[in-house]
Amino acid sequence: MRSSNPVFSRRGFSRDNGSAGFNAAPQAGGAAVGTAPGPVTGNPYADAPATDPYANNPYAQADVQYGVPQAPPTADRMTMDDVVTRTAGTLGTLIVFAALAWAVLPVDEANLGKSYGIAIGAGLVAMVLGLVQSFKRKASPALILTYAALEGVFLGVVSNVVDTHIADGAAMQAVIGTMATFVAVLVAYRTGLIRVNRRFVGFVMAAAMGFVLLMAVNLLFAAFGGGDGLGFRSGGLGILFGIIGIVLGALFLALDFKQVEDGIRYGAPKQESWLAAFGLTLTLVWIYMEFLRLIAILQGND
Template sequence: MRSSNPVFSRRGFTRGDSYAGFDAQGAQGAAGARPQGGNPYAQPAGNPYGQPQQGGNPYAAGPPLTPEQMEEMYAGPSAGPAQTGRMTMDDVVVRTGMTLGTVVVGAVLGWVAIPDRIGLAVGAALVAFVLAMIQSFKRVPSPPLILGYAAFEGIFLGVISNAYNEQWQGAPVQAVLGTMAVFAGMLFAYKTRLIRVTARYARIGMAIAIGFLLAMVVNLLFAAFGSSDGLGLTTGPLGIVFCLLGIGLGAFFLSLDFKQVEDGIRYGAPRNESWLAAFGLTLSLVWIYLELLRLISILRD
């Protein structure tokens, strides 16, 4: 059963070998590579994000905006896309709503129209995986790819959720509520700076995530060619530990998503990159939902 986020190395607002304004060594980029106070969108000579717009791009020079300045911008009158062309929180919210709405529509279709057809669910999951991987390697966000991923992922979730509900009544509702709780908790922790996303934090989390995925792949291989329970990572006490680890990794991915959104707004990312934010948030929420479904099934057994 597919229970992991297919894109560990999300582009988001990353440029080159850096993540969210940090280079691969965990420090701010060198002066030649990260000018103007570390703004990843203010590259010299050819950076399309650093060109003057409507009398000068305020993000093309000087240090990044302070939280107080960002609050003032949010409180002021909104500028239309033609005036700025930059990503806003409204853009992220709208695109995320569209992407998650497509997931929900697909899930309803999978639940009602194609119940008990696990083969079709697996096929939909594979199509969603391929679309997600294509988008992850593209240089620019593609709304059709992202919405197509959401639709097929939704069908997969609908069929799987129906199967779980027949075996463990109410499990999908519990998983949805749990996913919402994890999202709210991580958003609160990020906004209050209980969690600070740094390059080191990202590297450690990604290393754990890669180890988690490799362990699940090995478990699947043992289940296919050896013991039916594999290494026991999906059942019993060890299964509970791995489910909790998976949920924790989903929360980690959410923190990366929040950082990407914050940096994209602060540094004046192009408006269409809000689709990448919606894509990343959807991947993380789907991951958490699937891990919660597995956890609930183990606990109720």
């Protein structure tokens, strides 16, 4: 299973191909590396025991050679503690810089243009850094933390503008909504209410592509025609698409949880925990922005 998140999808945090890129052997139900994909037989997410993707690793071969059955070293393998620690560090950096931007960059009428310019510049650089990291073969902690800091500046200014000029208290409501969504999806995933399988992934990918395409069309109409384009980000349609955006973000979270779980199960390198933190941060920023936009529309219509 490939994640819709570009960070995870390039790292093979998946069950149908083990941990591709981590010397993992192909799993049942997935196409072998280097071959054209064929018909899938059986459910790759069934409860049957999965083949050990590290059966052919050098540690296992050494054990067989010397006749001493030993567990392969795990000190360099990703654990849940690693993911939690790196995610907390990345989100913590984002929150600190968002708070600094909120406090330092004024959003009154006289300084709004300057602060907006800084926010847009930081957001564009953060987007470029995010794309660079998404397509790098290895995680770069410095790059990820720089992205988080710049994204924090962008979110801090935008949140302050919405909170000050459009909807008082919107930022805190968006934070609470994002946290509630994260907890709800995590509980639903852990209890089996959400089962991530091929059909689930296909649905999320199709919905995401349709959503992004509509937003891109709306942006083009807004850029060349002025106003809000086709109206997908204001009024009744804005509320509808805000809800859809939040739901899509929640579905992305479920995919991210599955990718992290599979990465840990199949022994992804410890450094990959930075990529897990980066991917989760991207999804949480998406959800927060959709909540902030939705709250601004709802309170702006009062």
